[in-house]
Amino acid sequence: MRKTAIWWVYLMAIILLPAAALADKPVFNLEIREHLFSPSELRIPANTKIKLLVHNLDRTPEEFESYELNREKVILGGHKAVIFIGPLPPGDYPFFGEFNPKSAQGKIISE
Amino acid sequence: MLLTSVVIIIREVLEAALLISILLSMCRQLSVSQAWFKWGVLAGLLGSVLYGSQMGRISQMWDGVGQELSDATIQVLIYFCLLYSCRKLLFHLHSPHSKDTVLLWVMAAAIALAVIREGSEIYIYLSAFQQSSESRMGLYSGSAIGLGIGFSFCALFYYWLLSFSSRRAVLLGCGLLTLVAGGMVLQGCKMLTQADWLPDGQTWDSSSLLPEDSLPGQLLYAMMGYEASPSPAQVAIYAAAILLMLASLLLSYWRGARSQSALTSDTE
Numbered sequence: 001m002r003k004t005a006i007w008w009v010y011l012m013a014i015i016l017l018p019a020a021a022l023a024d025k026p027v028f029n030l031e032i033r034e035h036l037f038s039p040s041e042l043r044i045p046a047n048t049k050i051k052l053l054v055h056n057l058d059r060t061p062e063e064f065e066s067y068e069l070n071r072e073k074v075i076l077g078g079h080k081a082v083i084f085i086g087p088l089p090p091g092d093y094p095f096f097g098e099f100n101p102k103s104a105q106g107k108i109i110s111e
Numbered sequence: 112m113l114l115t116s117v118v119i120i121i122r123e124v125l126e127a128a129l130l131i132s133i134l135l136s137m138c139r140q141l142s143v144s145q146a147w148f149k150w151g152v153l154a155g156l157l158g159s160v161l162y163g164s165q166m167g168r169i170s171q172m173w174d175g176v177g178q179e180l181s182d183a184t185i186q187v188l189i190y191f192c193l194l195y196s197c198r199k200l201l202f203h204l205h206s207p208h209s210k211d212t213v214l215l216w217v218m219a220a221a222i223a224l225a226v227i228r229e230g231s232e233i234y235i236y237l238s239a240f241q242q243s244s245e246s247r248m249g250l251y252s253g254s255a256i257g258l259g260i261g262f263s264f265c266a267l268f269y270y271w272l273l274s275f276s277s278r279r280a281v282l283l284g285c286g287l288l289t290l291v292a293g294g295m296v297l298q299g300c301k302m303l304t305q306a307d308w309l310p311d312g313q314t315w316d317s318s319s320l321l322p323e324d325s326l327p328g329q330l331l332y333a334m335m336g337y338e339a340s341p342s343p344a345q346v347a348i349y350a351a352a353i354l355l356m357l358a359s360l361l362l363s364y365w366r367g368a369r370s371q372s373a374l375t376s377d378t379e
Contacts, residue, residue, distance in 0.1 A: 060240060063232075067322070070311075073305065076166060076167045077239065079167055079170065082174065099119070
């Protein structure tokens with residue numbers, strides 16, 4: 001009986017801990033305006049998972065893409081997208097907008 | 112605009128077209144009906160418009176990771192469709208000319224899903240940027256060039272696979288589809304990592320050896336979902352998916368060969 005109770009506590013902990021971890025991820029904002037990322041350099045803490053909010057202020061869609069971060073996400077015009085990033089070792093991680101690769105460029109600096 | 116369109120369209124078209132050309136050539140080799148193919152593509156095109164036009168709403172679902180979850184679901188479904196199709200096609204190698212409606216449906220579903228995944232992005236891209244008149248010319252000509260290159264590549268691939276004997280072609284096709292299916296799982300895991308459903312990390316980094324944005328990198332990406340710096344969870348699930356498919360196909364091949372030899376010894 002007591003053993004089962006302990007197992008239940010373990011189970012609940014396993015289920016609830018990630019949810020608790022989800023709550024306190026630092027949030028960073030990125031804007032897309034006129035096919036440019038602003039800020040074009042985003043500094044984030046190293047070895048920490050962050051929640052990146054990308055707000056596309058253009059009327060046209062953009063695809064946030066990064067080979068270094070292994071991320072790709074279509075963000076429609078006027079929409080806001082959530083992208084989880086990290087934990088990253090210190091370094092530079094370039095990203096770009098696949099629909100406007102010449103202008104839409106930036107990098108995340110993990111430090 | 113021109114070059115960007117070419118690159119985007121090739122990237123999207125190659126993946127779905129490769130899958131279609133491998134399945135089609137295997138059917139041709141085994142004299143399995145190819146009529147299902149056009150329905151799969153048609154359903155895929157309709158699905159692309161529907162999925163693409165609802166992308167805004169889908170993205171907002173599940174705390175803003177709806178796009179990732181629906182993409183990952185599509186990719187995992189393609190994996191299972193390919194697993195089933197390969198098993199059945201191997202079976203056909205040993206006992207040809209049996210009609211198999213379920214197999215045709217599953218292959219059509221695999222194609223429809225692959226087209227939806229790639230087509231929806233093309234739909235979003237084209238429908239948004241065709242509104243500005245100065246970029247329209249580059250957009251359309253770029254897309255036409257991209258489509259042309261993508262399809263020519265896959266037509267070549269289709270005929271190359273037809274040049275083998277049917278046994279070799281089916282075995283090679285199954286091997287290639289195992290890589291394609293594994294790539295789907297790998298990319299699906301990437302989406303789940305992005306949605307924070309799987310832990311992130313870096314198992315290795317082969318970007319200096321083979322960058323993802325190089326031509327061979329892009330081809331490998333289209334073929335088997337190549338990733339230069341995959342996370343440990345991605346690698347583990349990928350390995351499990353490939354092993355499961357290989358084991359299942361070997362078992363199916365072995366069973367088919369045994370039942371065939373039993374059949375021939377009966378008739379003797």
